[in-house]
Amino acid sequence: MAYLELDRVAKQFGAQTVVDDFSLSVGKGEFISFLGPSGCGKTTTLQMIAGFLDPTRGAIRLEGKDLTAIHPAKRGLGIVFQSYALFPHMTAAENVAFGLEMRNVPRSERAERVRAALAMVGLAGYEDRHPRRMSGGQQQRVALARALVIKPSVLLLDEPLSNLDAKLREEMQIELRQIQRTIGTTTILVTHDQNEAMSLSDRIVVMSQGRIEQIGSPQETYEKPASAFVSQFLGKTNDFAGAIDRSVAPAQLMAGSWSVPAPPGLNGPVTVSIRPERIGFGDAGLGAKIVTRIFQGNHWLFQCESECGPAIVIRQNDGKAQPVEGEAVRLTWRSEDMSVRARDVA
Amino acid sequence: MSAAAEERDARAPWALTAPALMLFVGVLLIPLAMTVMLSFHDWGQYKGIEPVFILKNWHEIATDPYYAEMFWRTFRIAILTTLLTALLGAPEAYILNRMSGRWKSFFLLIILGPLLISVVARTLGWALLFGGNNGLVNKLLMSAGLIRSPIPFMFTETGMVVALAHVMMPFMVLSVWAALQRLDPQIENAAMSLGAGPATIIRRIIMPQIMPGVLSGAIIVFSLSASAFATPAIIGGRRLKVAATLAYDEFLNTLNWPLGAAVATLLLVALVFIVVGSNALIERRYAEVFR
Ligand SMILES: Nc1ncnc2c1ncn2[C@@H]1O[C@H](COP(=O)(O)OP(=O)(O)OP(=O)(O)O)[C@@H](O)[C@H]1O
Ligand SMILES: [Mg+2]
Numbered sequence: 175m176a177y178l179e180l181d182r183v184a185k186q187f188g189a190q191t192v193v194d195d196f197s198l199s200v201g202k203g204e205f206i207s208f209l210g211p212s213g214c215g216k217t218t219t220l221q222m223i224a225g226f227l228d229p230t231r232g233a234i235r236l237e238g239k240d241l242t243a244i245h246p247a248k249r250g251l252g253i254v255f256q257s258y259a260l261f262p263h264m265t266a267a268e269n270v271a272f273g274l275e276m277r278n279v280p281r282s283e284r285a286e287r288v289r290a291a292l293a294m295v296g297l298a299g300y301e302d303r304h305p306r307r308m309s310g311g312q313q314q315r316v317a318l319a320r321a322l323v324i325k326p327s328v329l330l331l332d333e334p335l336s337n338l339d340a341k342l343r344e345e346m347q348i349e350l351r352q353i354q355r356t357i358g359t360t361t362i363l364v365t366h367d368q369n370e371a372m373s374l375s376d377r378i379v380v381m382s383q384g385r386i387e388q389i390g391s392p393q394e395t396y397e398k399p400a401s402a403f404v405s406q407f408l409g410k411t412n413d414f415a416g417a418i419d420r421s422v423a424p425a426q427l428m429a430g431s432w433s434v435p436a437p438p439g440l441n442g443p444v445t446v447s448i449r450p451e452r453i454g455f456g457d458a459g460l461g462a463k464i465v466t467r468i469f470q471g472n473h474w475l476f477q478c479e480s481e482c483g484p485a486i487v488i489r490q491n492d493g494k495a496q497p498v499e500g501e502a503v504r505l506t507w508r509s510e511d512m513s514v515r516a517r518d519v520a
Numbered sequence: 521m522s523a524a525a526e527e528r529d530a531r532a533p534w535a536l537t538a539p540a541l542m543l544f545v546g547v548l549l550i551p552l553a554m555t556v557m558l559s560f561h562d563w564g565q566y567k568g569i570e571p572v573f574i575l576k577n578w579h580e581i582a583t584d585p586y587y588a589e590m591f592w593r594t595f596r597i598a599i600l601t602t603l604l605t606a607l608l609g610a611p612e613a614y615i616l617n618r619m620s621g622r623w624k625s626f627f628l629l630i631i632l633g634p635l636l637i638s639v640v641a642r643t644l645g646w647a648l649l650f651g652g653n654n655g656l657v658n659k660l661l662m663s664a665g666l667i668r669s670p671i672p673f674m675f676t677e678t679g680m681v682v683a684l685a686h687v688m689m690p691f692m693v694l695s696v697w698a699a700l701q702r703l704d705p706q707i708e709n710a711a712m713s714l715g716a717g718p719a720t721i722i723r724r725i726i727m728p729q730i731m732p733g734v735l736s737g738a739i740i741v742f743s744l745s746a747s748a749f750a751t752p753a754i755i756g757g758r759r760l761k762v763a764a765t766l767a768y769d770e771f772l773n774t775l776n777w778p779l780g781a782a783v784a785t786l787l788l789v790a791l792v793f794i795v796v797g798s799n800a801l802i803e804r805r806y807a808e809v810f811r
Contacts, residue, residue: 225713226709226712246709246713247712247713247715247717248715249713250715251713252713253709253710255704255706256706257704257705258704259704259706259707259709259710260704260710261707261710261711261725261729262729263729263806272711272714272716272724273714273715276716276720321713324714
C-alpha cells in the first residue's frame with residue numbers, strides 16, 4: 175500500500191492554476207525527486223504536503239489518513255528549506271534541539287539525540303556555533319540534522335543543495351543518499367538539476383507547467399521519455415522529423431535517406447529521438463556531415479549537420495580513429511535505442 | 521608611488537570631507553562648546569552674564585532637589601514613553617508585516633502619516649480631545665454619565681507620556697519593521713514544521729530576532745523623548761517642567777543663560793552616556809543576530 179499518496183491534487187492562485195491533477199503514490203522508504211524547470215510548481219506541491227498551502231482540489235494521505243486535516247505543526251514531517259531557515263539566534267545544537275523540545279523529549283535524551291544527529295551529518299564539535307558563523311555547506315547540514323532528529327515520517331527537501339558550489343554539492347549528494355539509505359526515511363527532493371535527480375532518486379517525477387509529464391525510475395525517464403519535454407529536459411537528445419508510410423508492405427519508417435521497417439501503431443509524421451551516445455558511424459544510415467569535433471577526455475563530441483537538421487553524437491574515446499571535421503558520415507543506431515512519437519504537423 | 525603622491529593621497533579624504541566637516545564644526549561643535557563654556561559663567565539679576573569661571577550653576581543643580589526631581593521626571597517620562605511605544609509598536613509592526621500587499625501600504629501610510637504633520641499640531645489635537653472640561657472626549661464621557669470629573673490629562677505626566685508615545689510611535693514601528701525585513705521568510709514555517717504553535721513561534725523565534733530592532737528603536741525614542749520640547753511645553757506648560765522646557769525658560773524668561781546652559785549640558789551628557797552605554801550593551805548581547 176502506498177505510504178504517502180497524492181490524489182489529483184490541484185492548486186490555484188486566483189485564476190492561475192499552478193499545480194493540476196497531480197497524482198502520485200510514494201512507497202515507504204522511497205526516495206522521490208520532483209524535477210522540472212523553474213516555476214513549474216515543485217515548491218507549491220511540496221508546501222501542500224508540508225501544510226503551508228492548502229490544495230484547491232484533491233487529497234493528500236499519509237498511511238491512509240487525510241493529511242490536509244492535520245495542522246502543519248502536528249504532521250511530523252521534516253523539512254529542509256532552500257534558504258535553510260535556521261534560527262540565527264540559536265546555536266547549531268539549539269537549532270537541532272528545537273523540534274525535540276516541542277515534543278517534550280526529556281533533557282538528557284534530547285542532548286544525546288542532538289549530539290547523534292549532528293555527528294551523523296558530520297558536524298560533531300560544532301554544537302555551539304551560531305549559523306551565521308558557519309559555511310553554506312555546514313548550515314545545510316544543520317538544517318538536515320534539525321529535520322531528521324525528530325524522526326520525521328517523510329523528509330521534504332526543497333532544493334537543499336542549490337546554494338552550494340559544484341564540488342560541495344556532489345559531496346552532499348552522496349552523503350544525503352547514504353544517510354537516507356541508512357535511516358530509511360521516505361524522502362521527497364525538489365530539484366531542477368537533472369543529474370541530482372538521477373543520481374539520488376528511486377523514482378523521478380518530471381513536471382512541466384504544474385502537470386506531471388512522467389513518473390519513473392531514472393533509467394526509464396532517461397531512456398524511455400514519455401514526451402518530447404522529458405527527453406529534452408533529461409540530458410541531450412536528437413529529435414529527427416520522420417514519417418511512417420503504411421501504403422507499402424512492409425510499412426516503412428523513414429527519416430531522410432534512412433529507413434527501417436516501421437514499428438506497429440503509429441502512422442504519418444513522427445519524431446524519432448535518439449540519445450547522442452547511442453548513435454554510431456556506419457556505412458548506411460542517415461546522411462550527415464561533421465561540423466565540429468570536440469575532444470573531451472574520455473569521449474568525443476561531434477556536432478553534425480544531418481539530412482534532418484543538426485545532430486549531436488557522443489563517442490567513447492576507445493583509441494580508434496574518429497571522423498574529422500568536414501567528413502561525410504552516416505549515422506546509425508539500434509532500433510531499440512530510439513523512441514518514436516507522433517508529430518504534430520503545424 | 522612617489523612620496524609626494526602618497527602625501528596627496530593621504531590628504532585627499534580630508535580635502536573631500538572638508539566642506540561637510542566645516543559645516544559640522546561651524547553649526548554644531550562651536551555652539552556646543554560655547555554652551556558648555558556658558559554654563560561656567562556667572563549671572564546676576566542686575567549685572568547680567570559675567571564671563572568668569574565659577575561652578576555656581578553646577579553647584580546649584582547638584583544641591584537643589586528641584587533639579588534632581590525635574591531630571592528624574594524627564595527620564596521617567598522618557599522611559600515610560602519608550603516602554604509604551606515598544607509594547608504597542610512591536611506588535612503593530614509585526615501585524616503590519618503580515619498583512620497582504622494593498623492593506624500593508626495603506627496602514628504603513630497611516631502609521632507614518634503623522635510624521636508629515638507638525639508635532640505641535642498633533643499635541644494640540646490631544647489637548648483638544650482631553651483638555652479639561654472643554655475637551656471633546658471629556659465632554660462626551662461626562663454627558664454620557666460615564667465619568668463625573670474630566671479625565672486629568674493636561675499638566676499630568678500620564679498625558680505627556682501618551683502624547684509623546686503618539687509622536688514617537690513611527691520611529692519604533694520603522695525600526696522593528698526594518699528588523700522584520702531581515703527575517704527569513706520561511707522561518708515561521710520552519711518552526712511550525714518542527715511542532716511549534718503560534719505563541720511559541722512569536723516568543724522563541726520572532727521576538728529574539730526583532731529584539732535588536734526594538735532596542736535600537738527604544739534608544740531613538742528614549743533620546744528624542746528625553747530631549748523633546750514641543751509636547752512637554754504644550755501638555756506640561758509651566759506647571760510640569762522637564763529638562764528641555766526648563767532650559768528654555770531659563771534662557772528666555774529668567775534670562776539666566778548660564779543656568780539654562782548647565783541644564784542643557786547635563787541633559788546632553790546624560791543622554792550621550794545612556795545611549796552609547798546601552799548601544800554597546802545591545803551590540804554585545806546580540807552579536808549573533810546582528811552579524
Ligand atoms: N503565493 C503565490 N501567489 C501567486 N502565484 C504564486 C504563489 N506562489 C507561487 N506562485 C506561482 O506558482 C508557480 C509555481 O511556483 P513554485 O514556487 O511552485 O515553482 P517551482 O517549481 O518551485 O520553481 P523554482 O524552481 O523556481 O523554485 C509560479 O509561476 C509562481 O509564480
Ligand atoms: Mg521552488
